[in-house]
Amino acid sequence: MSLRGFATINYWADDVVAAAAWYAEALGVEPYFQRPGPDGKLAYAEFRIGDNEAELGLVSRAFAPPGLPDQPGGALMYWHVDDLEGTVARLLDLGATEFEPVTVRGHDFVTASVVDPFGNLLGVMYNPHYVEKFGAAAGTS
Structure with a gap:
């Protein structure tokens, strides 16, 4: 086994539209990929940033793994x-x-x-x- 490098990090948000707007402002770039959920609302937005175009994904908290804490940590x-x-x-x-x-x-x-x-x-x-x-x-x- 060899960990070859950072690929994607996912941040959770109740409001992916607001999170995508906040990160677009903070990063100075728009997400390059977006996908709606079954309800038609934005459920995922992804940015490519940095020298390696690392992926930062914003995911609807509705899709978070069971038991994921709702407080910062980990x-x-x-x-x-x-x-x-x-x-x-x-x-x-x-x-x-x-x-x-x-x-x-x-x-x-x-x-x-x-x-x-x-x-x-x-x-x-x-x-x-x-x-x-x-x-x-x-x-x-």
């Missing part, structure tokens, strides 16, 4: 960002709430996390290994 996946403090400030301005403040982990690794307006944990980090592998984004120092 695994916390971090997205690399070149400007951690600016990203956190923007997410908070858009209505997210702080879960974990900006925290220096050592060796230039810095993390933070927020709870999006739909109850999902969204982790962001500055990861020097990521920059070594993919470089910094254009316009960053």
Whole structure:
């Protein structure tokens, strides 16, 4: 067995339309794929983001696995960002709430996390290994 890389992360939302609009504003891109549920309402919206075009899927909570907690918790996946403090400030301005403040982990690794307006944990980090592998984004120092 070999885990070859992050493929898709799903965030749950009672209102996928509102979640898709919030993430489109936060990410600066529209979802590339959307699918309605049996009731005709939007049940899934997917974004491709970052250097590897990782998939962020927004799924109607109606399709969540049984027993999934309705409070933030569990695994916390971090997205690399070149400007951690600016990203956190923007997410908070858009209505997210702080879960974990900006925290220096050592060796230039810095993390933070927020709870999006739909109850999902969204982790962001500055990861020097990521920059070594993919470089910094254009316009960053």
